[in-house]
Amino acid sequence: MSRVWWGVVLFFFLFAFPVQAKDSTVIARVGPYTLTRADFEKELAQNPQLRALLSLKPEMKRVLVERWVEVNLLGLGGKEAGLEKDPRIRAEIEEQTRMILARHYFERKVLSGLKVTEAEMQRYYLRHKKDYTLPERVQAQHILIRVPEGADKKTEAAALAKAREIRQKLLAGADFATMAKKYSQDPGTRDKGGDLGLFSRGQMIPEFEKAVFKLKVGEISPPIRTRFGYHIVRISARIPAQVQPYKKVKEQVRKDLLEEKKNQRLMALLRELRKKYPVEVHLENLP
Structure with missing residues (x-):
């Protein structure tokens, strides 16, 4: 089986x-x-x-x-x-019994009757608006000129020169998508005209992200060095951070509030049990 x-x-x-x-x-x-x-x-x-x-x-x-x-x-x-x-088997049975008792006790004391009202949900949403806020995002395209890991100075310089040459053509009016399809060495975005889609902070490698979020819409970046090589980036759109409306996130608010209530009940129950039963923890004895 x-x-x-x-x-x-x-x-x-x-x-x-x-x-x-x-x-x-x-x-x-x-x-x-x-x-x-x-x-x-x-x-x-x-x-x-x-x-x-x-x-x-x-x-x-x-x-x-x-x-x-x-x-x-x-x-x-x-x-x-x-x-x-058999002592070993008896110990296993006792352990399983404790687990079953713990699960049912948890369900009875913590989960039983756990619910939230519409008013509670709306108050929770207002208190935690930051949790339902979409961060600032940018829509970007890039052209990557790769630099192999451990490349010598000559290879590094050639890649940088190529990136600068491409940037000059873009500044002169060349179409970014066309240039990306022709020159970019990123197989994941090359055929899409270098389109990276919408992304927020924390989704890209730090050195790339830091430079990109400083750009203005329509601006062509100077070559940005990352572990992959040199990137030329253009920002086509910038969407400010925005709070999602309550109706859109209502179900997530319900889940979050239920989780908060569940944790509060559990913590209160454990505090009560710790007063009732002796607990010793010796972390220094961990292997």
Whole structure:
């Protein structure tokens, strides 16, 4: 069985224990353990990976049920063999139990009833407008004359001279896109007339970005040296930073506010638990 399917089966292993479900229609039984339709539907609702797998291959539902049966048969065999008494296995069981308890406690104490109102969302948006602000962007074209890594002074000088020659032609009125298609050594943009599209600060290498954002619209830059070589750049448009309207980012605001509330609840819960249970951390003992 693939690692993915074993992971899915481990989710379903939770259903090996008797539960009271809304739909008690039985899909499979193994000894005292029952898998119901409600169990199956609940797992589908909570597991996007599983939903995706089964939507692509519905026939795998049968395989999943067969694996559920096999896992529980093996589990019953291990129980009969007394493996629960093995200290290492008992430690694993205890660890898994803690993880399951932690997940359900988190869901009950943090996620349960977590919601936001329209008024809260609008207040959050107003407080965090900077988070929904598109940064200043420029539309640029470039022509690259490459300089190989470790190039000697002669090669470096020749590349710079070529870049300066191209710039002079552009200043004299040559069409930038035509020149880029003819001379640029950037295969990713050459056939597009050197078009780099819209970009903001932080998306390009620092030395390129620093020079480009100083340019005025329509200005042709002097050769800009980067690790790739020499760039001649022209800015065709500059879009100032702008706050996106609430309606456009409403769903993102909802997600962000829910995340904030969730984190606040979690931090408060952990502070409460730290007061209740002793905690020791010895980072100096890390390997």
